[in-house]
Amino acid sequence: MDALLLIGLSVVTTGLITGAIFALVAAGVTIVYGAIWLPNAANGQFFMLGGLLVWSLVTGWGMSPLLAAALVVAASVPFALVLEKGLIRYFYDVPDRNIVYLVVTLGLAQIFAGIFSSTYGRWTDNYSLPAAWPGIVMIGPFPFPKTRLLVLSIALGLLAGLFVFLRLHRVGRALRAVFQNREAAALRGVNVRGIYRFAFVLGTLVVFAGGTLFAMAYSFDLTAAWSMAIVAFAIMIVGGPGSVLGSVVIGLVFGFTQAIVSVFANPTIATFSYLVAMLVILLVKPSGLFTR
Amino acid sequence: MPPSPRARRALALALALAVVAGGVLPAAAQPRGEPVKIGWISELSGTWAFFGATCFDAAKIAEEEINARGGVLGRPIAVLPQDNRTDPAQAVAAARVLDSQDKVLTLSGPTSSDTALAVYGYAEQNKVPFVVPVAAFPRLTRPGTQWTFRVEPDAVGWGYAIVKFVEKQKPGGTLGLIYSDYALQRAITAGIKHQAERSKIQVVSDIVFPQGATDATVQAAQLKTRNPDYVVVIGGGAFDVTITNQLLDVGFRPAQFIHPFGTVKQILGWGARSVGSYYGTFFDHSLANLNDYARGLIEKFKARKGYIPAYIENFCYSTVYLIKEAVEKAGSTDRTKFRDALRAIDTKEITTGIPIVFDKNGARKEYMYFMQIQEVGKDTYRSREAFYIEWDPEVIPVYQLAP
Numbered sequence: 001m002d003a004l005l006l007i008g009l010s011v012v013t014t015g016l017i018t019g020a021i022f023a024l025v026a027a028g029v030t031i032v033y034g035a036i037w038l039p040n041a042a043n044g045q046f047f048m049l050g051g052l053l054v055w056s057l058v059t060g061w062g063m064s065p066l067l068a069a070a071l072v073v074a075a076s077v078p079f080a081l082v083l084e085k086g087l088i089r090y091f092y093d094v095p096d097r098n099i100v101y102l103v104v105t106l107g108l109a110q111i112f113a114g115i116f117s118s119t120y121g122r123w124t125d126n127y128s129l130p131a132a133w134p135g136i137v138m139i140g141p142f143p144f145p146k147t148r149l150l151v152l153s154i155a156l157g158l159l160a161g162l163f164v165f166l167r168l169h170r171v172g173r174a175l176r177a178v179f180q181n182r183e184a185a186a187l188r189g190v191n192v193r194g195i196y197r198f199a200f201v202l203g204t205l206v207v208f209a210g211g212t213l214f215a216m217a218y219s220f221d222l223t224a225a226w227s228m229a230i231v232a233f234a235i236m237i238v239g240g241p242g243s244v245l246g247s248v249v250i251g252l253v254f255g256f257t258q259a260i261v262s263v264f265a266n267p268t269i270a271t272f273s274y275l276v277a278m279l280v281i282l283l284v285k286p287s288g289l290f291t292r
Numbered sequence: 293m294p295p296s297p298r299a300r301r302a303l304a305l306a307l308a309l310a311v312v313a314g315g316v317l318p319a320a321a322q323p324r325g326e327p328v329k330i331g332w333i334s335e336l337s338g339t340w341a342f343f344g345a346t347c348f349d350a351a352k353i354a355e356e357e358i359n360a361r362g363g364v365l366g367r368p369i370a371v372l373p374q375d376n377r378t379d380p381a382q383a384v385a386a387a388r389v390l391d392s393q394d395k396v397l398t399l400s401g402p403t404s405s406d407t408a409l410a411v412y413g414y415a416e417q418n419k420v421p422f423v424v425p426v427a428a429f430p431r432l433t434r435p436g437t438q439w440t441f442r443v444e445p446d447a448v449g450w451g452y453a454i455v456k457f458v459e460k461q462k463p464g465g466t467l468g469l470i471y472s473d474y475a476l477q478r479a480i481t482a483g484i485k486h487q488a489e490r491s492k493i494q495v496v497s498d499i500v501f502p503q504g505a506t507d508a509t510v511q512a513a514q515l516k517t518r519n520p521d522y523v524v525v526i527g528g529g530a531f532d533v534t535i536t537n538q539l540l541d542v543g544f545r546p547a548q549f550i551h552p553f554g555t556v557k558q559i560l561g562w563g564a565r566s567v568g569s570y571y572g573t574f575f576d577h578s579l580a581n582l583n584d585y586a587r588g589l590i591e592k593f594k595a596r597k598g599y600i601p602a603y604i605e606n607f608c609y610s611t612v613y614l615i616k617e618a619v620e621k622a623g624s625t626d627r628t629k630f631r632d633a634l635r636a637i638d639t640k641e642i643t644t645g646i647p648i649v650f651d652k653n654g655a656r657k658e659y660m661y662f663m664q665i666q667e668v669g670k671d672t673y674r675s676r677e678a679f680y681i682e683w684d685p686e687v688i689p690v691y692q693l694a695p
Binding site: 003006007009010011013014017018114117118121122123124125126127128130136142143144145214218219220221222223224226227258259262263266267268271272 | 337509555
């Protein structure tokens with residue numbers, strides 16, 4: 001009985017934590033895509049940059065992981081503003097800009113990957129942080145590390161905050177209006193270019209937050225960037241491009257699918273099981289589950 | 293207090309004499325002439341960049357030491373790097389450049405089995421000697437190999453050694469395997485499964501993760517319910533640390549863990565929670581039998597890189613010395629004579645005194661240490677030797693187990 005409970009609780013906690021991080025990164029990607037039609041192929045590298053910067057501050061400067069994570073998330077704002085001003089804004093008026101953006105961000109991804117592999121990649125092959133909250137919480141027979149509980153709480157809190165902001169705040173509503181119809185939003189007085197800039201900054205910040213939380217929960221290496229980029233795109237497509245709710249729901253579905261399947265099948269099948277979930281959902285609703 | 297004018301004049305005279313003497317007197321220890329070139333095809337970027345860079349730095353230390361002591365055959369030795377970007381195709385391109393343009397005596401350098409196998413194909417086809425410092429896939433010394441010699445024991449053999457260790461620790465014990473799906477890990481576990489049957493060790497769990505996996509909580513819980521005596525943990529990259537932590541989280545004791553290999557960064561990544569666990573290695577700064585070369589490598593490497601070297605760095609350093617010795621035995625830089633000298637070599641690893649003898653396929657007489665972690669700090673760790681074993685490369689059918 002204890003064995004069953006141990007495995008059951010491990011499924012629940014794994015599903016929640018991986019799902020919440022998936023959802024957070026996908027939400028960042030979908031905000032940018034929904035507003036600007038920018039499929040950010042560099043999102044995995046942004047995610048990695050967040051994690052690597054936290055690792056640098058903690059291991060190099062002796063900072064606490066939580067403080068380092070907060071600083072890195074704050075630093076993502078000027079990072080995104082510089083990128084928006086120096087690159088992204090020049091393609092706002094290009095017809096079929098989503099293809100242009102895909103190519104541009106693929107280039108960015110290659111540049112970041114090259115920088116990471118020739119700097120961080122030569123320093124170590126794994127990046128691990130000390131526990132942000134040392135110790136274990138016993139949930140029945142299942143020992144749950146407090147750091148993971150903390151990461152889960154922050155991830156869920158950020159997702160809830162994002163959801164409330166988009167629903168209730170004036171700027172959040174303007175952002176959603178641009179998601180739905182930018183011409184109509186402009187006619188109603190929304191500064192569409194301002195919203196583009198805001199969406200890019202917000203989306204980047206959320207992806208950075210995902211990277212910092214991932215770094216606190218797991219040891220990671222540079223390969224995590226591409227894996228996360230693919231997962232985030234898959235979640236966005238299945239959840240419906242531009243739908244934060246879709247990202248949250250599908251992120252959790254993917255996380256739980258992996259965790260549940262891994263009880264009955266080997267981890268290889270489990271890891272790719274979300275792709276089966278993706279195909280099934282797309283067969284039922286090709287435009288994505290939460291597309292308006 | 294500043295020196296007096298008289299003292300300054302004396303110092304200037306001494307310096308002038310030293311300069312004149314340096315230019316006129318024969319520099320007996322200074323190597324001269326065309327360097328003996330080693331083409332070092334290394335992972336200086338890409339996913340394996342850490343291993344390639346750390347290996348190359350150790351090789352450079354050997355190069356500097358050898359040249360400071362007179363070089364080889366009175367000529368300097370030169371380790372010429374080429375970045376293979378952790379890409380087999382790029383590794384072949386690098387081999388071609390080093391062979392046809394730089395006219396190197398021998399190829400060396402890869403730390404990944406994938407890039408090493410690519411260079412192996414080039415070396416065997418074009419009859420270029422190839423000394424592999426760190427790549428453990430058995431195919432690198434498959435039967436019929438003529439030009440390739442591997443310094444690191446093969447990975448299937450590591451599996452054999454692990455079971456022998458478990459057999460000594462707990463005869464009739466049980467073993468859980470949890471690893472990532474890479475060629476290296478598959479080779480190690482193939483050796484474990486083969487030998488376990490013969491050693492009456494029961495493998496109660498065989499959990500393999502795909503590349504890129506990040507979480508092992510559910511599998512750790514499943515493994516806990518099987519309660520093996522020992523768990524062999526071989527995650528790929530950072531996932532190794534994640535698996536280790538998650539197994540500890542669900543209640544495994546560190547002393548139940550056997551990691552087939554431990555690089556410095558890996559051991560530091562496992563951290564203080566892993567004190568008591570075991571890892572296999574071929575060189576460790578905690579070993580008792582280190583000689584002056586080993587101590588010199590450790591000091592110089594730490595001064596240069598900020599961390600202590602382990603088996604990867606040692607193999608790369610020792611490989612340059614091995615090449616030097618083979619050139620001296622060959623008495624020339626003719627490739628065939630050099631290859632024949634390597635075939636016939638019967639020497640000892642410069643840092644450890646462990647024998648280096650190659651079999652007909654270029655595989656080394658194999659050995660492994662098992663160390664138990666005693667202490668892990670921020671930048672260093674301490675271990676103790678728990679077990680040592682030597683074996684012949686084909687004590688088990690390595691080429692059938694990892695074809």
